[in-house]
Amino acid sequence: MAKVTFNEERCKGCGLCVTACPKQIISLAKDRINQKGYHPAVVVEMDKCIGCASCAIMCPDTVITVER
Numbered sequence: 089m090a091k092v093t094f095n096e097e098r099c100k101g102c103g104l105c106v107t108a109c110p111k112q113i114i115s116l117a118k119d120r121i122n123q124k125g126y127h128p129a130v131v132v133e134m135d136k137c138i139g140c141a142s143c144a145i146m147c148p149d150t151v152i153t154v155e156r
């Protein structure tokens with residue numbers, strides 16, 4: 089199964105990865121903020137991830153790493 093990790097402190101909460109994910113399993117964590125003051129992106133249903141890396145490619149700040 090693919091594994092997606094986020095360097096949360098670098099995330100600016102732009103939501104581009106949320107839009108890019110074909111499985112719609114990324115969302116912004118509304119319950120917390122990072123040191124920059126943004127809601128960081130998280131994968132909410134990792135078991136549905138297909139490891140396509142669209143999220144990592146889309147992220148302008150290289151926050152996301154996809155392993156498969």
Ligand code: SF4
Pocket residue numbers: 090092108109110111112113114131136137138139140141142143144154
């Ligand atoms: S690797 Fe693909 S399916 Fe998995 S979270 Fe990223 S965009 Fe979504």
Ligand code: SF4
Pocket residue numbers: 094098099100101102103104105106128129146147148149150151152
């Ligand atoms: S695209 Fe990158 S910076 Fe934007 S919300 Fe997703 S992880 Fe954060």
